[in-house]
Amino acid sequence: MFTKNVGSVDRILRIVIGALLVLGALMGYGVWMWIGVIPLVTGFMSSCPLYSIFGMSTCPLNKN
Known part of the structure; x- marks a missing residue:
């Protein structure tokens, strides 16, 4: 359905940074x-x- 274009290091950074930002929002x-x-x-x-x-x-995987 979606084209995978985010590598493993990029993916981990996105998840960690996103989770920290959402946690900050939940904490006010x-x-x-x-x-x-x-x-x-x-x-x-x-x-x-x-x-x-x-x-x-x-x-x-997607680099030529």
């Missing part, structure tokens, strides 16, 4: 921290729509 540090949902979701899906638009990939 600011509504803007809900932006962490985006890297969290793209990390779990291993697919980034912006990478697709710009033709980028950090996934070694």
Whole structure:
């Protein structure tokens, strides 16, 4: 369904940073921290729509 274009290191960073931002939002540090949902979701899906638009990939399987 989605093209995998997020590599393992990129994926781990997205999940960790996204989770920390969402945790911060839940703890009341600011509504803007809900932006962490985006890297969290793209990390779990291993697919980034912006990478697709710009033709980028950090996934070694898709590099030619």
